[in-house]
Amino acid sequence: MAADPWTEDARGLWQSQESVVTRMSAEDMRERADRWNRAFDRTTWIAFVCAGGFLAFFVFMLTVHHTALQRLGAIVGIFAAAYLASIGLRIADRRWVVSGATCVRAYKAQLERRRQADLGSARTILLSMTGCALLTSPGDWVPWALQAASQLAAGLLAYAYLSRQARRFKTRIDELTEMEAAQP
Amino acid sequence: MSTPDQAGGLAPTRHDRYEKAIDLFGRALDRLARAYEADPDKRRDLVQDIHFAIWRSFETYEGRCALRTWVYRVAHNTATSHITRAIRLGRQQFLTLDELAAEPASRERPVDEILGRRRALDRLYELIQRLDPVDRQVIVSYLDGIEAAEIAEIVGASPAAVGMKVYRIKRLLARQFNEGGPHGR
Numbered sequence: 001m002a003a004d005p006w007t008e009d010a011r012g013l014w015q016s017q018e019s020v021v022t023r024m025s026a027e028d029m030r031e032r033a034d035r036w037n038r039a040f041d042r043t044t045w046i047a048f049v050c051a052g053g054f055l056a057f058f059v060f061m062l063t064v065h066h067t068a069l070q071r072l073g074a075i076v077g078i079f080a081a082a083y084l085a086s087i088g089l090r091i092a093d094r095r096w097v098v099s100g101a102t103c104v105r106a107y108k109a110q111l112e113r114r115r116q117a118d119l120g121s122a123r124t125i126l127l128s129m130t131g132c133a134l135l136t137s138p139g140d141w142v143p144w145a146l147q148a149a150s151q152l153a154a155g156l157l158a159y160a161y162l163s164r165q166a167r168r169f170k171t172r173i174d175e176l177t178e179m180e181a182a183q184p
Numbered sequence: 185m186s187t188p189d190q191a192g193g194l195a196p197t198r199h200d201r202y203e204k205a206i207d208l209f210g211r212a213l214d215r216l217a218r219a220y221e222a223d224p225d226k227r228r229d230l231v232q233d234i235h236f237a238i239w240r241s242f243e244t245y246e247g248r249c250a251l252r253t254w255v256y257r258v259a260h261n262t263a264t265s266h267i268t269r270a271i272r273l274g275r276q277q278f279l280t281l282d283e284l285a286a287e288p289a290s291r292e293r294p295v296d297e298i299l300g301r302r303r304a305l306d307r308l309y310e311l312i313q314r315l316d317p318v319d320r321q322v323i324v325s326y327l328d329g330i331e332a333a334e335i336a337e338i339v340g341a342s343p344a345a346v347g348m349k350v351y352r353i354k355r356l357l358a359r360q361f362n363e364g365g366p367h368g369r
Contacts (some may be wrong), residue, residue, distance in 0.1 A: 010308070010357055014215065014327040017305060021210035024235045026199065032236040099241045099258045102340020103321045106261040110268055176318070179341045 040097075047088030047120075054081035054128055061135055073134025080127035087120030108176045115169035122162035129155025201242040205255045206235070212328050213238075213259055219312045219324045220263035230266050237262040249337060256325060256338045264317040278316040281352045285359070308357070322349045 024032070058077030065071060091113060098106045133148035133155075206213075213234055221227040241258045249257075312323055318339065325335045332350055336343040 011327055011329055013301060013305060014308070015329060017215065019211040019214035019218075021206065021214065022231050022235060023203075023206055023210075024232060024239070028232070029236055029239050032232060033240070036233075036236070099237050099261055100244055100254060101257070101261070103257060103260045103264065103338060104318060104340035106257075107264055107268075107317055110265060114268075179318070179345055 041092075044088050044092040047084055047091065047117075050124075051081045051085040051088060054078075054084065054124075058131060065135065070135050073131045073136075075131075076134060077128055077131030080124050080131060083127065084120065084124040087116065087124070091117055091120075102180075104176050104180050108173050108180075111169045111173050111176075115166045115173065118162045118166040118169065122159045122166065125158040125162070126155040129158075198239065198242040201245065201251075202235075202239040205238055205242075205251060209252065209255050213255075215328070216256075216259050216263060216324055218309060219320060220267055222309070222313055230263060233266065234259045234262045250334070252330075253334060253337050256330075260317075260321045260324075260338065264321070267317065279314050280316050281319050281349065281356060284311065284314065285352070285356050311357075319349060319353075322346060323353050326350050326353060 054077060058074045058081060061077065062071060062074035065074060095109075098109050101109070129151050133151040136144055136147050136151075214231060217227050217231045217234060221230045238255055238258050241254070245254055308327075312320055315323065318341075321339050322335055325338055330338070332347045333343050335350070336346040339346060
């Protein structure tokens with residue numbers, strides 16, 4: 001890395017700026033630890049609340065509906081709730097926090113966590129919308145088909161949007177892996 | 185007032201390491217936080233998050249890498265988490281070095297050296313704050329005087345890849361800062 005006058009000047013400018021040195025006591029550290037734990041838990045409770053809501057709704061639907069198609073819809077919905085809970089558990093795992101790892105590895109872990117969250121949400125929405133489509137009573141086939149098709153289309157749209165975001169994360173993860181693999 | 189760690193006899197070592205790290209790199213951590221967060225209130229919060237992450241990380245630090253490498257890794261990782269949360273909320277968008285290089289360079293000429301230095305520094309921060317995390321990690325480490333081999337160890341990429349990024353950063357900065365130097369010589 002050859003030095004040149006300009007970049008040495010930029011480094012000098014950067015390093016000579018006034019900065020404040022913060023120091024934290026053990027008490028401050030304890031407070032911050034509590035705050036971190038609360039913030040981390042907040043990122044996962046939504047998945048569990050949604051999973052609970054889905055589960056309650058589809059179990060209720062299973063008890064009140066009697067046709068095979070409707071029951072299949074309720075079972076698909078229950079599966080969506082279980083899947084969402086499993087994603088929530090995976091996301092809540094502390095292994096994503098890798099403070100001492102190399103920056104590329106830590107960043108990859110963060111992106112992977114978000115990718116799994118997006119993919120999990122996309123699949124859950126698709127499954128629950130499929131479940132809802134099947135739940136509708138097929139008394140008259142034409143309105144039922146239209147309603148089911150609109151529910152499925154909404155699920156597919158949400159799936160396409162969220163999985164596109166997940167693919168963007170995957171692309172960046174692959175780029176970072178390539179950068180990491182080049183390390184001797 | 186004793187802490188749970190003091191009862192186990194671990195706190196003095198961890199806290200000593202933390203104090204040493206802050207003595208050596210406290211100023212650099214403040215600059216690093218500014219490179220990641222422009223808002224002063226949020227920056228104070230980020231600095232405290234970085235300090236806490238460093239303090240906590242010493243529980244698992246085994247001395248396999250230099251203290252500076254470890255401290256920079258933890259600090260960058262904490263700051264990266266901070267900005268990726270901001271991205272999720274739609275507050276910011278990251279650019280790569282190539283995308284930034286495609287933007288027109290400023291033609292602004294400062295009137296005196298002190299004002300020029302201040303403006304150059306502000307613009308340097310603006311530019312860094314738009315970069316993708318990995319590019320940001322490299323440029324901040326580079327400006328702090330760390331050489332490519334150690335930056336590679338901090339970031340976790342090959343020295344060749346880091347060297348290439350540093351080369352692009354130099355070109356970008358030279359183009360963005362009036363070609364004559366950071367305070368408009």
